[in-house]
Amino acid sequence: MQADLVSDSRPSAAAMRKLGAYRNGQEIYGETTPAEHWYCVMAGAARKCALLSDGRRRIVDFLLPGDYFGFRTGNLHLFAAEAIVNGTIVARYPRLGLESAADADPRLSRQLREIAFASVWRSQARLLTLGRVTAIEKVGSFLVEMSHRSEPVQQAVSLPMSRYDIADYLAISVETVSRSFSELSRRGAIRLLDKHRMRILNHDLLETGLGRVGNRTEWCARSRTERWRA
Amino acid sequence: MQADLVSDSRPSAAAMRKLGAYRNGQEIYGETTPAEHWYCVMAGAARKCALLSDGRRRIVDFLLPGDYFGFRTGNLHLFAAEAIVNGTIVARYPRLGLESAADADPRLSRQLREIAFASVWRSQARLLTLGRVTAIEKVGSFLVEMSHRSEPVQQAVSLPMSRYDIADYLAISVETVSRSFSELSRRGAIRLLDKHRMRILNHDLLETGLGRVGNRTEWCARSRTERWRA
DNA sequence: CGGTCCCTTGACATTCATCAACGTCGGTGG
DNA sequence: CCACCGACGTTGATGAATGTCAAGGGACCG
Numbered sequence: 001m002q003a004d005l006v007s008d009s010r011p012s013a014a015a016m017r018k019l020g021a022y023r024n025g026q027e028i029y030g031e032t033t034p035a036e037h038w039y040c041v042m043a044g045a046a047r048k049c050a051l052l053s054d055g056r057r058r059i060v061d062f063l064l065p066g067d068y069f070g071f072r073t074g075n076l077h078l079f080a081a082e083a084i085v086n087g088t089i090v091a092r093y094p095r096l097g098l099e100s101a102a103d104a105d106p107r108l109s110r111q112l113r114e115i116a117f118a119s120v121w122r123s124q125a126r127l128l129t130l131g132r133v134t135a136i137e138k139v140g141s142f143l144v145e146m147s148h149r150s151e152p153v154q155q156a157v158s159l160p161m162s163r164y165d166i167a168d169y170l171a172i173s174v175e176t177v178s179r180s181f182s183e184l185s186r187r188g189a190i191r192l193l194d195k196h197r198m199r200i201l202n203h204d205l206l207e208t209g210l211g212r213v214g215n216r217t218e219w220c221a222r223s224r225t226e227r228w229r230a
Numbered sequence: 231m232q233a234d235l236v237s238d239s240r241p242s243a244a245a246m247r248k249l250g251a252y253r254n255g256q257e258i259y260g261e262t263t264p265a266e267h268w269y270c271v272m273a274g275a276a277r278k279c280a281l282l283s284d285g286r287r288r289i290v291d292f293l294l295p296g297d298y299f300g301f302r303t304g305n306l307h308l309f310a311a312e313a314i315v316n317g318t319i320v321a322r323y324p325r326l327g328l329e330s331a332a333d334a335d336p337r338l339s340r341q342l343r344e345i346a347f348a349s350v351w352r353s354q355a356r357l358l359t360l361g362r363v364t365a366i367e368k369v370g371s372f373l374v375e376m377s378h379r380s381e382p383v384q385q386a387v388s389l390p391m392s393r394y395d396i397a398d399y400l401a402i403s404v405e406t407v408s409r410s411f412s413e414l415s416r417r418g419a420i421r422l423l424d425k426h427r428m429r430i431l432n433h434d435l436l437e438t439g440l441g442r443v444g445n446r447t448e449w450c451a452r453s454r455t456e457r458w459r460a
Numbered sequence: 461c462g463g464t465c466c467c468t469t470g471a472c473a474t475t476c477a478t479c480a481a482c483g484t485c486g487g488t489g490g
Numbered sequence: 491c492c493a494c495c496g497a498c499g500t501t502g503a504t505g506a507a508t509g510t511c512a513a514g515g516g517a518c519c520g
Contacts, residue, residue: 050358058361060354071347079354099340106333109343113332116346117301123353124290124309128280130360131288131401133477135508163467171361173509178468195467363509365476393499403477408500425499 010108012101018092022046022083028090031080035072037092039081041065044088045160048079049168059169061123062161064149068115071095085160130171138170139180140206143190147200156197240338242331248322252276252313258320261310265302267322269311271295274318275390278309279398289399291353292391294379298345301325315390360401368400369410370436373420377430386427 019042022028028039028046041063048061048069060079063069069081083090102109129141147157159166167174184190189205192198200206249272252258258269258276271293278291278299290309293299299311313320332339359371377387389396397404414420419435422428430436 048354052358058358060357060361072351078351102339102343103336106339109332109336109339110329113339113343113346116343116350120346120349120353121302121308123350123357124278126357127290127353127360128282128288130357131290133401162465171363174466175468175510176508179508182468392497404498405478405500406476409476412500 010101010105010111012105013093013098013108016093016097016101020090020092022088022090023086024084024088026083026088028081028083029070031078035070036095037070038068038095038098039070039093040068040091042089042091044083044085046081046083046088046090047161047165047169048081050079057168058171059165061126062146062165062169068119071116071119084162084165135170135172135176136180136183138172139166139177140184140189142166142170143184143198143200144203144206156193156199159196159198240331240335240341242335243323243328243338246323246327246331250320250322252318252320253316254314256313256318258311258313259300261308265300266325267300268298268325268328269300269323270298270321272319272321274313274315276311276313276318276320277391277395277399278311280309287398288401289395291356292376292395292399295381298349301346301349314392314395365400365402365406366410366413368402369396369407370414370419372396372400373414373428373430374433374436386423386429389426389428 020028022044029035029037031051043065045065046063046069047059048063049057049059051057061067061069062084063081072078098108098112102112125145129138129145132138132141143157146159150158161169163174163177167177170177181190181192184206185192187205189202190198190200250258252274259265259267261281273295275295276293276299277289278293279287279289281287291297291299292314293311302308328338328342332342355375359368359375362368362371373387376389380388391399393404393407397407400407411420411422414436415422417435419432420428420430
């Protein structure tokens with residue numbers, strides 16, 4: 001099971017930690033749940049998602065072992081968190097207790113800050129993934145992200161979520177996700193061991209454009225940047 | 231000029247604050263600048279952007295008065311920040327000094343945490359904007375976001391950034407941004423006072439779909455969610 | 461054995477990126 | 491003053507990428 005940084009180094013935090021087990025699809029907290037806890041995935045995987053006003057769903061984050069989530073300044077979550085594999089273990093800390101402990105313990109306080117900054121950095125990196133132009137680029141970028149975030153088992157990257165989840169995460173249709181996987185396999189960039197395990201064969205083929213030979217965007221961005229930098 | 235929460239309430243932080251003025255296009259910090267400072271926009275506006283490996287640019291955030299930015303756990307920024315209007319004023323705090331002060335001052339420490347959480351929340355909300363399906367929805371969602379973030383002057387929302395910046399922010403082409411503005415005007419959702427000032431006439435027309443009459447996505451998301459919730 | 465869910469592939473329609481042209485504005489220099 | 495230029499913004503035409511609809515296969519379960 002994943003190490004829990006806060007608890008491992010801070011006995012004051014470990015004392016208030018509670019563990020919970022969840023099965024696939026089970027809600028960890030809902031959109032209307034008061035944000036009274038902070039969470040950390042210990043094993044398994046979960047998704048953080050929002051329901052849009054028109055009824056559609058959008059996944060804003062996949063939560064893997066070691067990821068903290070659920071912090072919120074107000075008293076309501078805007079997102080819901082749900083486990084996506086059976087046997088997902090999540091640690092839970094009462095928010096008020098943790099904050100009080102942090103007031104008295106600068107090291108814990110620093111650690112909480114670091115956790116928050118890591119979260120900011122992760123969502124901004126995700127913005128880059130979503131900002132990719134073509135579907136193949138998005139999927140490729142997603143696979144690279146997953147390979148960095150998950151522990152490789154026998155050089156295989158595990159993809160615990162369904163194709164539908166990936167589609168909602170990348171804001172493209174399930175069919176396009178499926179087609180992109182097939183196309184990347186065909187091009188020799190990846191090899192699909194089964195539906196939920198994959199091996200990266202050629203890293204460059206994943207990262208680099210691949211789609212869209214036109215280069216106006218490129219030129220534009222560069223020229224503009226040069227201008228601004230000057 | 232915008233209030234600076236940290237300085238206003240914490241004299242220890244105010245002492246180390248330095249102000250800087252920037253003109254349009256000027257760099258506040260670069261991708262390779264060591265992350266030795268935290269920043270807060272006091273007046274004007276800026277953009278946070280990343281240069282992709284293929285030379286393209288992506289804007290991950292617009293920084294408006296009151297927004298803090300630049301925090302990073304490692305010692306390097308991944309993004310660059312540049313002013314986008316003349317006379318942009320940015321406050322700068324040395325990172326180490328601020329952290330030391332936070333160790334000795336729980337209230338400051340809490341405030342920094344709140345700032346970090348607000349930043350997390352903002353980028354996740356932005357993920358929802360980017361995750362919209364059609365271009366019109368993206369632009370509409372962007373305008374709603376801007377109207378929430380900027381102080382309305384005579385019921386007008388100010389858009390300090392160029393159409394190119396908006397395009398890079400939403401990951402769509404400049405032409406499509408322009409067309410979406412025109413289309414939203416035509417539909418009576420907004421009124422363009424000039425290139426950089428806009429008034430929202432019909433909030434619902436901006437938020438709700440408008441594009442894409444098909445509802446398979448909707449149905450799918452709802453059915454899946456209901457299943458999961460059950 | 462039927463049912464459901466997940467995944468994949470094909471065919472078609474639609475959106476949007478691209479290319480192109482033009483208008484505006486502000487600055488610069490004749 | 492006017493001509494010129496570059497940056498920015500808008501609109502039209504066209505092709506390519508992708509959403510949508512449809513069909514079918516495989517795994518799991520009652």
